[in-house]
Amino acid sequence: MFLKMRITKSTEPYLDNIKKLKEKIETTDTIVIGAGAGLSTSAGFIYDGERFHKYFADFEEKYGFHDMYSGGFYPYKTLEEYWAYWSCYIAVNRYDDAPKPVYNELLKLVNDKDYFVITTNVDHCFQKAGFDKKRLFYTQGDYGLFQCSVPCHNKTYDNEEVIRNMMAQQRNMKVPTELLPKCPVCGKPMTMNLRSDNKFVEDKGWHTAAERYSNFLRSRQNGNILFLELGVGYNTPVIIKYPFWQMTAQNPRAVYVCLNLMDAAAPQEIARRSICIQGDIGKVLELL
Incomplete structure (x- = not known):
């Protein structure tokens, strides 16, 4: 189990990390995107x-x-x-x-890749931007x-x-x-x-998406895979963040990426195979 006290932030220069990420995206076989509220915030969904x-x-x-x-x-x-x-x-x-084309830019980046998306967002931005709905898992509704x-x-x-x-x-x-x-x-x-309490309905579509995500991970678990975490905080880390850390640790060919405006970090156990970039996600995608 990863200990929060052992989490470290990248000390490499911002642009160097972006260059490293670009090279990794170009050479990786599979990309698993994990998206939280920070991604939609970057796209302009501001609530105040x-x-x-x-x-x-x-x-x-x-x-x-x-x-x-x-x-x-x-x-x-x-x-x-x-x-x-x-x-x-x-x-x-x-x-x-969304007010800004952040999701569209993300699709351009991964559209020719073998990708899957898991997200806690409930605003449907991925599908509206053109992501394949069979490669999306909306865990929270x-x-x-x-x-x-x-x-x-x-x-x-x-x-x-x-x-x-x-x-x-x-x-x-x-x-x-x-x-x-x-x-x-x-x-x-x-x-x-x-999903706010135990009354949340996991319908047929939810279970189908969950099974697709599970099958996607299982069939590629030892491959050259990039876990791309975007705007995920610590409200529900057991859905995306912690599993991404664990799967990276278990697969020596995997790389973990954390893009976050305020808290981009990775455990020391996987630090050498991690890229952490603190900044606006939309601006990072533009540079990529």
Whole structure:
């Protein structure tokens, strides 16, 4: 088990590390991308400041919160108010394109490679950018899916039409009651398919993607492989970060890469086969 006290940051110059990464990408056979919130942040999905005020100034004035995350946890008195907020949130963070072409640049970098993506992001940016959906595993859900809030069954439902209707028809920060999503099986309220507790629905698509990812790793576990970690923090390190470290340690032909704005580091056990670059991911991809 890796000990956090033994984690080290790269001391090599920024541009030297980028050059090393470029050479490694060009010569590697397989790339496993692990993406966290930092990648979407680099792509312009900012949840406070100017972007928050652009879409939620009226909500801020009425409810007193100052960023999109806080708005998601606000105790709205009615479902009409709740879905007025969430329909706007989903529309701008799931159905609108990312403000910056970071995901498109990433695809250009790996499109001719044998790649797979595992991500904790739920904004669907990979698929919108053109990544092969059969090479994507969204572990934590998708803003574009509803599920039963109970849940009474393990099935999810596309929500784009409902969300766009809510956006078009809401007035005074409330949606019409007839647009409130209800489970077609038990009639209870629907909710987003997001992993926040033990009610998260892992539907057929989720299990298919999980199996594809597992098979991809198993069939290439001893090969020339690059584990490319992008914007992953320590909120849920057991999903991407720790497994990437372990798989790199177990395979002498593997290389671990960590790109992160604030905390780019690797354990000493794999430091010689690691490339850590601290900086904006979008700018690094441009240089590559």
